[in-house]
Amino acid sequence: MTTPSILIIGAGELGNAVLDALLSHPNRTTTKISLLRRPSTLTSSDPAVQQENTRLTDLGITLEPGDFVNSPVPELASTFRNYHTIIQCSGFGLPPGTQSRVTDAVLEAGVPRYFPWQFGLDYPAIGKGSAQDLFDEMLAVREKLAAQTKTKWTVVSTGLFMSFLFEKGFGVVDLDEKKVMALGGWEKRVTLTAAGDIGRVVAEMVFGEDVERTTLDKVVFVAGDTVTYGEVADVLERVIGGEWEKSVLDMEGVRRELERAPEDGMTKYRGVFAAGRGTAWDVDRTWNHARGMKLVGLEEYLRGGTKG
Numbered sequence: 617m618t619t620p621s622i623l624i625i626g627a628g629e630l631g632n633a634v635l636d637a638l639l640s641h642p643n644r645t646t647t648k649i650s651l652l653r654r655p656s657t658l659t660s661s662d663p664a665v666q667q668e669n670t671r672l673t674d675l676g677i678t679l680e681p682g683d684f685v686n687s688p689v690p691e692l693a694s695t696f697r698n699y700h701t702i703i704q705c706s707g708f709g710l711p712p713g714t715q716s717r718v719t720d721a722v723l724e725a726g727v728p729r730y731f732p733w734q735f736g737l738d739y740p741a742i743g744k745g746s747a748q749d750l751f752d753e754m755l756a757v758r759e760k761l762a763a764q765t766k767t768k769w770t771v772v773s774t775g776l777f778m779s780f781l782f783e784k785g786f787g788v789v790d791l792d793e794k795k796v797m798a799l800g801g802w803e804k805r806v807t808l809t810a811a812g813d814i815g816r817v818v819a820e821m822v823f824g825e826d827v828e829r830t831t832l833d834k835v836v837f838v839a840g841d842t843v844t845y846g847e848v849a850d851v852l853e854r855v856i857g858g859e860w861e862k863s864v865l866d867m868e869g870v871r872r873e874l875e876r877a878p879e880d881g882m883t884k885y886r887g888v889f890a891a892g893r894g895t896a897w898d899v900d901r902t903w904n905h906a907r908g909m910k911l912v913g914l915e916e917y918l919r920g921g922t923k924g
Contacts, residue, residue, distance in 0.1 A: 619729070619822055621648040623699040625684050625718065626706025627672075629779065630735060633815030634705055639675060643823040650678040650699070684718050685710060692721035700728050701822060707733035712753065719757050727767050729832075731821075732757050734771040735814060738837075741894030747870065747887025758835075770821060771835040774814050775807025775896065776889075778840060778917050781848070785882050787865070788845075789852065795861045796852055798845035799889040802864065805896035806848075806889060809840040813911040817904055824907075836903045840911035842896050848914065855918045865890055 622638065624631055631651070638649055651672060657665060658681055672679060682695045684706070696702055702722055707715065715733050722730045739754040746752075761769045782789045788797050798804065817838050821831045830836070843851070852860055865873075870887040877883060889895050904911055 619647050619701050621650070621699045622701045622703065622822065623650045623652060623680060623696065625652045625702065625704045627651055627653070628706060628708075629777070629811045630814060631705035633811040634703055634818050635672075635675075635677065635815075637812075637815035637819035638822065639677075641819045641823045643825070644819075647823075648678060649676070650680045652682045652684060652695075653679045654683050655681045684721075685714055689717055689721045689724060692718065693724040696721055696725035696727050701730070702727050703731040703818060704733040705735075707735070712750065715753055715757050716760070719760050723760065723764060723767055730761070730767050730769045731772065731818060732761065732769065734758070734835075735774045735777075737775065737888070738773055738894035738897070742888060742891075743893070747874070747891065748881075748884040750881075750884075751888070768832045770831045770833075772814070772818060772821070773835060773837045773897075774809040774817075775839055775842070776809075777814075778808045778810040778912070778914070781806075781808060781914075787882065787886060789848070791856070793861070794852075794856075794858055795863070796845075796849045797862070798849075798864045799886055800845075800864075800866060800892050802846035802849070803844055804890070804892045805842055805844050807839045807842045807896045808914055808917075809838055810912045810917055813840050813904075814838070816911075817909065820907070820909065830903060830906075837897050837901070838904045838911070839897060839899045839902045840917075841913040842899050843914055851915050851918060855915060867891065 624635055635651065638644060658669065658679055660666065669679060680695065682692065684692060704718055719732055734754055739751050742751055744752050744755060758771065780786060782791060784790055788799065821827050849860060849862060865886060867890050870883065870890050873883045874887065899905055
């Protein structure tokens with residue numbers, strides 16, 4: 617598919633990684649690359665915000681005004697209609713229903729190609745009614761996409777963002793206190809992919825040669841590494857050294873945490889990983905492995921090879 621124009625939604629860790637990879641892909645020629653920015657961000661008097669806007673435009677990125685969280689579907693569709701490919705790179709911490717609304721706007725606009733915010737787990741394997749209720753919306757988005765034929769879509773299943781493994785609030789690795797916690801047991805597995813590598817994979821799916829058969833209207837699995845929590849602890853001891861405090865959070869522990877704080881999002885996430893369904897797949901069975909793309913593993917990431 618020719619790709620005359622791309623709109624990125626979200627300028628966080630993933631959005632910036634995708635932008636960088638698209639801009640630097642060797643097959644990119646005249647493709648227009650835009651980033652959706654809130655109107656208030658575009659007109660902000662904050663020097664830091666102005667500097668970031670300037671940095672983006674200096675890279676050749678067009679800043680498209682729009683608010684995907686609050687704008688009504690018809691308004692978003694009017695903007696989306698100007699683009700061939702839309703890549704939704706923002707998902708954490710958004711109001712429930714946001715991803716469904718963005719998808720509705722994409723379909724109403726008749727966008728030829730769409731990468732929804734599905735950069736995570738194997739949601740069908742997890743199933744509806746999991747500890748993290750937001751995952752039900754991911755399944756609903758897939759149902760919307762599968763029920764139509766006008767917009768070609770690609771779901772990129774990446775596992776956990778590599779950086780998120782080290783988020784103190786997630787509770788698995790605390791680098792400051794040298795603590796590591798297994799979710800469900802030391803033998804449970806988790807798939808990890810660095811954001812920079814996700815960007816590279818998405819750019820290859822957009823601009824790479826002979827990718828349509830393996831990416832259009834498909835769920836595509838990628839991975840930088842798949843490890844047990846026991847292997848996570850081993851890597852931490854090998855790379856960082858010292859004594860590490862180790863603990864296990866099992867499903868009974870998750871239940872107790874949810875009883876104390878039923879709306880705590882991090883506990884809901886931990887519950888899904890402790891259950892261990894849809895959270896891991898073998899690297900040698902991934903799209904990137906089949907394409908010969910080597911992504912950053914956990915040990916390399918910890919040693920500073922975070923670009924992918």
